[in-house]
Amino acid sequence: MTDTQPGATTERDYSNTLFLPQTDFPMRAGLPQREPEWLKRWEDMDLYKMLREQSRDREKFTLHDGPPYANGNIHIGHALNKTLKDLVSRSMQMLGYNAAYVPGWDCHGLPIEWKIEEQYRAKGLNKDEVPVNEFRAECRTFAEHWVDVQRDEFKRLGINGDWANPYLTMSFDAEATIASELMKVAASGQLYRGSKPVMWSVVERTALAEAEIEYQDYESDAIWVKFPVATQLWADQAPEEKLLDASVVIWTTTPWTIPGNRAVSYSSRIAYGLYEVQSAENDFGPQPGEKLIFADNLAEESATKAKLTFKRLADVSADELGAMTLHHPLRGFGGGYDFLVPMLDGDHVTDDAGTGFVHTAPSHGADDFEIWMAKGRDIAAKGIDTTIPFTVDDAGFYTKDAPGFGPDAEGGPARVIDDKGKKGDANQRVITALIAANNLFARGRLKHQYPHSWRSKKPIIFRNTPQWFVYMDKDLEGKTLKSASPADSLSPGGEGWGEGAFATNSGPDTLRTRALTAIDATKFVPPAGQNRLRSMIADRPDWVLSRQRAWGVPITVFVNSETGEILKNEAVNARIVAAFNAEGADAWFAEDAKQRFLGNDVPDTENWTKVTDILDVWFDSGSTHAFVLRNKEKWPDLKFPASMYLEGSDQHRGWFHSSLLESCATNGFAPYESVLTHGFTMDKNGFKMSKSLGNTIAPQDIIKKFGADILRLWAATIDYAEDHRIGDEILANTVEMYRKMRNSFRWLLGNLAHYKPEEAVAYADMPELEKLILHRLAVLDGEVRAGYKAYDYKRVVNTIANFMNLELSAFYFDIRKDALYCDPISSQKRKAALTVLDQLYSCLTAWLAPVLVFTMEEVWLERNPGETSSVHARTFPEVPSEWRNDGLAAEWAKIRAVRRVVTGALEIERKNKVIGSSLEAAPIVAITDPELAKAVETHDLAELCIVSAISTQLHTFSSQQFFSLDEVPGVQVAFARAEGTRCARSWKVSPEVGSDPEYPDLTPRDAQAMRERVAAGLSV
Missing domain, CATH: 3.90.740.10 (Valyl/Leucyl/Isoleucyl-tRNA synthetase, editing domain)
Structure with a gap:
């Protein structure tokens, strides 16, 4: 039986009497044009807010966003990174967590400042002749522009997050908290001014940290x-x-x-x-x-x-x-x-x-x-x-x-x-x-x-300069890390260390020992990341915090010009934080800043000097846990420490590193429970992408040509833990995988047009073939959940794709087309098959929703056109435990082995053009393996092999030609043509065609189907 009937042996055309698939779901996706429609739909319904409300009482899973830098269009590395984060958040949400995701941006620092300086130089202006806060305002405007550009580009990827309320390191509350965190470090005695050789960029006129260095x-x-x-x-x-x-x-x-x-x-x-x-x-x-x-x-x-x-x-x-x-x-x-x-x-x-x-x-x-x-x-x-x-x-x-x-x-x-x-x-x-x-x-x-x-x-030099440092090895007088998990109740911007964060013991307590202890308590995916970060922390020098630039959060301390002592005054610190919350860090650079902050609390104000250096931007981003994760008023669905930090492997020396040190310095523990790292995207030949080489691939171009779902599918099917490749051939393979899955969904939707929930068949009343498919769904449910929990998206997608291609399209769907299209309205087999298709639809749309966010919404809405919710508001379906039947699966493995030999034999006849369709065949099967013979004896092997008839025997062939497979010993197949007349409706060849005088050109099954259609008033 096939989906189309190019011609019939009788004059009558029965095609309008078949239950053929009926759907408007297009074969061609048109993703570049249609995806924006679903984006608008999610925005109109405020999907992110809907998810927060429906999952507010669930356990929290917080992936904290490492902030990209706001200074240009996103590239393929950004696209991979954000897609992986979205896969984590969406899959954990559908696993039953409250997986809030707040995107953020790193907005301070040298690259932005450098761009503004370039504009000044082009106009013949000198940055140093402009009031510092005017210059900083231009930097802020530049960053704001690129935040808006990147936000739209990330949203176009289908990333679900709190886009209306992201975090920015340059927002006033963030700058206030960063300053507060710095003052905590100073109050604890960890901050000092020293003269050491530091990595110095002559080109950029500033000290650099190890995280800002690459080797060429x-x-x-x-x-x-x-x-x-x-x-x-x-x-x-x-x-x-x-x-x-x-x-x-x-x-x-x-x-x-x-x-x-x-x-x-x-x-x-x-x-x-x-x-x-x-x-x-x-x-x-x-x-x-x-x-x-x-x-x-x-x-x-x-x-x-x-x-x-x-x-x-x-x-x-x-x-x-x-x-x-x-x-x-x-x-x-x-x-x-x-x-x-x-x-x-x-x-x-x-x-x-x-x-x-x-x-x-x-x-x-x-x-x-x-x-x-x-x-x-x-x-x-x-x-x-x-x-x-x-x-x-x-x-x-x-x-x-x-x-x-x-x-x-x-x-x-x-x-x-x-x-x-x-x-x-x-x-x-x-x-x-x-x-x-x-x-x-x-x-x-x-x-x-x-x-x-x-x-x-450009190359750097090492030069001795006065800088601000954080001690790595200074003993902090008996305060040391507890082995217990930190509380989730640390107040944002609060003074001190955080209640319950420390216990006293006799061992040394340094920033280095805290960080190393925290690393040992953190889960790393892949595990090798733990040793990498540990070795960096074990060997690193004191942290250089100061930069000789203008655009950033200042080092908000006063120094005694005679003694070098750092001022430690809570009232002064409180005034600084309050001013930053109201006006931003620009307040530090105002003409009256010194007197304003010192007030009347500090005698001999002329002896105190206001530091003018700014903070290393890694301290900014390292402090995000303080002004994002711990800000319960602004983001109540987040938790601290975060469940996960996820970035490229270079961030072992960057954001993972600075966040660990900053949190250990102010809290005593890591700001994350797990760290996931991914490799870098190379071109098709394995070379690093470079504009000078002309081998860059922009995500915007991929989306314009194929759609964001193709880019997401690529991201989900690579081994992201290693460096990986992208190119035309790789994308073509991704498109082909997508096409096959889309066609399977199209067939599912078409057949489910005939499904009636009230006619659903109970599991106990289903044929074995349907029970087998439900068993496979039960097995897959465990594998998919385990894959998502292990962040192994390649395994998840490949498992689902193989199931859809090999077990559904090439096996179950192929077999059940005849029953679904041709069986009478009353057929229990047909109703059972439709019931299974409904379950397949339910599971597959949910399992693939984190990956193919647009397509699964399309599939979901195709069947639920008036739906006001979204496929993404679902959780993964609970699969009944009774569906799991390993004994049944073992028996069907034997049946499928016999079927494989039969279909192999028929394929040869088809290639030799002896037959055009398998329904023209009635093969003879010799099964000498007793276990295989027993497995097939109670099943309609002709139906399973999609032939008009089949006969089995126990002895081997002696003189006839036969076909066999080495991997299935004990089975031989000899070809024979089916005898009888071809049914004008189902195309089966049978001697029973004509036995019903009312329908002389049909088999008895098809004649009964016609009678039931007449009784139901359907077209005949």
Whole structure:
């Protein structure tokens, strides 16, 4: 039986007497044109509010939105991220939770400020000549524009959320809470002002955090530099003659840091030797007879670099190195390098590369700074100045602390990096000076991964600057993390730590230990994210909070200009928070801000200085839990901590990281219970998308061509935990998957036009085939729920798609077409099939609603045209436990195995054009496997194989041709044509056609169907 009848063997056309599918559901989706209609429908009914009201008493599941940056159209990464978040929220809502979702935006920071500065430069204006709050107002307007643009683009993806009431880091209440969180950190003693080497963007004129750094290929100048031995100042014994005319050799890829050198580090775990030059073939550098000290493992490699041959003279012990002092390699240059350089034993020194010695410039490296500070007392005790120089300014120029290269130098100060991120002349001028001092051992170039600003894409430098930090390792005096879950009642913006957040114990309580403890209590999807975040927290330095910019939340503290003490005054803090709530952070920059906030509560106001730095934007976004999740008045359906944070894997160093530190600093625990990460979207060839490569794929273009549901289906079927691909072929496969599912729904809807709820058949009265399908629904119910709970959308969609294609379209639907189209009105089989179709419709529309949000609404409304609610207001249907029947499924697995052999045999005959339709066949089946024979003996095998007749036997074929399958042993099929006449209505071939004189061209079943139609007054 087929859906269409191209011709009949009799003159009469019975097609209008069949129960053929009837539906207006179009085969062609037209998603780009129709999806906006459903968006408007949801907006008109206020679907988000409807869901909140109907689920207010349910358990809360809160996915907290990591804020995208408001500075441009969304890209494919945004689309994937937001779709995954929507899949989580929608599926948890349909699993029975109150899954509120509040979208948000990150609105402060350098990229927006940089755009406004570009506009100023284009007009010949100087940002610094404009009142700061006028400049900030322009930044705010810019961010507002892009928030509106991105909101429309996200809504077009079908994302359901509180779009009318999102959170913005630049809203006044948010700025007030961010400032409040910062003041909590200050009040707890975790905030301090220090001078450390930080990552500095010359292009952007600000300090950067690790989260704002990416590593790119870069070619650096590499130099090997000689530090002549001066004396063994710290040794009790007399100077070793063998070392007094020797030099220690270092290697560095930052020649510009040599003026900042103050020490050389070695390792007592490494073997060192004294080497003498035997021959030299270089234009500069060591000559025969010079003595040099190297790590033994690196001496020969270093000699090759300088085109030398060496002779090893003696061991050099760690004690000898520790007692040694060196001359600066620029001694005599510029009049500023005539100081002694100590040797420091450092754990960071290895003999993997270089020379086994590390040039130590505490102004320009974290390890350099740490060892200089750790050895400070010893260095000072020997009369060496421990002052850390500021050799490079914010624009990348040398300062007066780099004599001979700074403002006093001939030709002006050398520059490390210029405003466009290009190398300046600093490296070459230092190299030239080293050659003149006869202290350059060798030079070269090295291609390696070097830190660049995430935003400007330009290289950064490390420079010592005064900044505001949060301690990672300061013991907070006995306050430590409870093992119990935090309460959900912490008040937004409240003072103190949050009642019940801490318990006292004897162990150290630091921000690092809190964060590591919190990581261990958090679920990570995939699990590898836990170790990644843990390793970052375990190794990270103190958190740099300050930025030297204008657009952001200021560091709202006052500092005593004499003592450096931070003001801790609750009344002052309260005034700041109140002003920010009313006016925003601009209040801090008003002319009267200092007196206004200090008021009469602080004596000697002239001794207190208002800090003008702004906060790192990661502190802004890291504080979102405080002004979103804990804001019960504004968003009562959210919970704190959040059930989940979900972002790309790069956010282990970004939002996951800063949110963890901020919440642990102010609450003592993580702001999330679970963390889900996804990979990055590559092009079809696996390359990173780039405008310069021309391989970007915009989500807007996909939606315009295919519709948002196709993009959502792609997102749900990739392995999102890994980096993944998108391209024309991949999208074509997604479209094909969608087309098959849509056609299945179209067939379902068409047949359900004949379904009458009052004629539904009870489970106990159903044929086995219907019970089998209901069993499969019961099994799928568990698999779908488990898949959604595990956030495994690929498994969910593939499970459903395979069921629809292989078990429904290619099996159940195919078999039941005959009964559904041709059976009499009274047929129990037909009614049972329609009952099962109704259950299939109910389950499938719900299970796929989180993925195909538009199409499932269309399918739902096609059957419920006057519906005022939505498919998305449903929960997943409760499937009766009695439907689960594993014994029945096992028996039907045997029946389907036999059927597979029969259909395989018929396919050969069809391909050879022996038959056109399987109804022309009456195959003979030999079943020698007794279990298979028993399984099929009580079933209408002809109906199941969609043939007009079938016969079975127990012996094998001897002379006839037969067909078999290796995977189904014990079954053979021989082809035979069906005997009799073809029924003009059902097209079955049967000798019974003509046995009913009233309908001589029909089978008895079809004749009875005609009689019932006549009795019912239906068309005949």
